[in-house]
Amino acid sequence: MNTPANVPLTDAMRSFIEGLPKTELHLHIEGTLEPELLFALAQRNKIALPYDSVESLRAAYAFTDLQSFLDLYYAGANVLRTEQDFYDMTAAYIAQARADQVRHAEIFFDPQTHTERGIAIEVVFAGIACALRQARDDHGFTSVMIMSFLRHLSEEDAFVTLEQALPLRKDYADLWTGIGLDSSERGNPPEKFQRVFARCRELGFRVVAHAGEEGPAAYVSDALDLLQVERVDHGVCSEEDPALIERLIALRMPLTVCPLSNLKLCVVDDMAQHNLARLLRAGVAVTVNSDDPAYFGGYMNANYLAVASALALSREEIVQLARNGIAASFISVTGKKKLEMELEQYAAAHA
Ligand SMILES: Nc1ncnc2[nH]cnc12
Numbered sequence: 560m561n562t563p564a565n566v567p568l569t570d571a572m573r574s575f576i577e578g579l580p581k582t583e584l585h586l587h588i589e590g591t592l593e594p595e596l597l598f599a600l601a602q603r604n605k606i607a608l609p610y611d612s613v614e615s616l617r618a619a620y621a622f623t624d625l626q627s628f629l630d631l632y633y634a635g636a637n638v639l640r641t642e643q644d645f646y647d648m649t650a651a652y653i654a655q656a657r658a659d660q661v662r663h664a665e666i667f668f669d670p671q672t673h674t675e676r677g678i679a680i681e682v683v684f685a686g687i688a689c690a691l692r693q694a695r696d697d698h699g700f701t702s703v704m705i706m707s708f709l710r711h712l713s714e715e716d717a718f719v720t721l722e723q724a725l726p727l728r729k730d731y732a733d734l735w736t737g738i739g740l741d742s743s744e745r746g747n748p749p750e751k752f753q754r755v756f757a758r759c760r761e762l763g764f765r766v767v768a769h770a771g772e773e774g775p776a777a778y779v780s781d782a783l784d785l786l787q788v789e790r791v792d793h794g795v796c797s798e799e800d801p802a803l804i805e806r807l808i809a810l811r812m813p814l815t816v817c818p819l820s821n822l823k824l825c826v827v828d829d830m831a832q833h834n835l836a837r838l839l840r841a842g843v844a845v846t847v848n849s850d851d852p853a854y855f856g857g858y859m860n861a862n863y864l865a866v867a868s869a870l871a872l873s874r875e876e877i878v879q880l881a882r883n884g885i886a887a888s889f890i891s892v893t894g895k896k897k898l899e900m901e902l903e904q905y906a907a908a909h910a
C-alpha cells in the first residue's frame with residue numbers, strides 16, 4: 560500500500576477546494592462552541608470557568624484519545640443554558656459553514672448532555688431549530704437535525720430521551736428526521752442500543768451511528784446488522800477487516816470521515832497515514848466532515864485542505880468526496896439534484 564507524501568497545495572488547488580460546494584454530514588453542534596463564545600456564555604450565565612482566559616482554555620485542547628476530548632466537551636457544554644445560547648452557538652456554526660461553501664448540514668445534538676443538567680429538551684430543540692430555519696429562509700442553507708443518544712448511558716436512558724422528544728416531532732418535522740449514537744465507543748457496542756434503534760426505525764427516523772472511530776471493525780458490522788444504520792460515522796477502523804470493506808463497497812455504505820478529528824484524537828499519528836484516500840480509491844463511499852471543529856482546529860475547508868495536501872488528492876478525487884457527501888445526505892430528491900448540478904457545474908468550470 561503506497562503512502563503518498565505530503566505535498567504543498569498550489570494556490571489554484573487551495574482556491575478550488577475553498578470554493579467547492581459542500582455538504583457536511585457529521586457535525587456535533589456542541590462541538591462548534593468556540594472558546595470565545597464559551598467564555599461569553601459563561602459570563603452571560605454567571606458560570607465560573609476553571610480557565611482564566613480563552614487562550615488557556617484553547618491550550619487545554621491537547622487530547623490523547625476520544626475520552627480525553629469528551630471530558631472537556633461535556634464540561635464546555637455546561638455554559639449552554641437558554642434557548643438564546645443554543646441559537647447563538649448554531650448561528651455561529653452556520654456562519655462558518657457558509658463561509659466554507661457548505662450548502663447543507665446534518666447536525667448531531669445530544670439532548671442528554673443538557674437534560675441531565677436540568678435544561679428542558681424544548682430549549683435545546685427551539686434554540687438550534689430557530690437558527691437553522693433562519694439560515695434556510697435567509698440563505699437557502701438547508702439542514703437536518705440528528706438527535707443522538709449518548710452510548711455511555713443506558714439504553715433505558717435513551718428510551719426516556721426518545722419519549723421526551725417525541726411530542727416535539729410535529730413541531731420540528733421540517734428538521735428532525737435522524738437519530739444517531741455517539742460518545743465513548745469502546746465498551747459500549749451497538750448491541751446495547753438495538754431495541755431503541757429498532758423503535759426509532761419503526762417510527763420512521765433515518766438512523767446513523769458512530770462506529771469504528773476507536774472501536775473495532777466488529778462494531779461497524781454490528782452497526783450495520785443490529786442497528787441497520789444508513790451511514791456509519793467515522794468507520795475508519797473498518798480496514799482491520801477486509802471482508803467488511805468489501806461489504807461497505809458493495810452496499811455503497813457511506814462513511815462520514817472526520818480527518819482533523821482523527822488526528823487530534825490520535826486515531827492516526829500523521830495525516831499522511833490517514834486511510835481516507837485508500838478507502839476512496841478502493842471504492843468506499845467516504846465523505847469529509849468536521850465533527851467538533853471548535854476543538855479539532857478546523858471547519859470543512861480545513862479538513863479538505865488537510866487531506867488534499869497530506870494524501871496528494873487529485874481534483875477529481877476531491878470532487879468525488881463532495882459527490883459522495885451529496886449522495887449520502889438525507890436531502891430531498893430535488894434538493895440532491897440541485898446540489899449535484901451545482902457541484903458538476905463547478906467541477907466543469909474549474910477542470
Ligand atoms: N468524535 C466523537 N466521537 C464520539 N462521540 C462524540 N461526540 C462528539 N464528538 C464525538
Ligand SMILES: [Zn+2]
Nearest residue numbers: 587741792850
Ligand atoms: Zn462525531
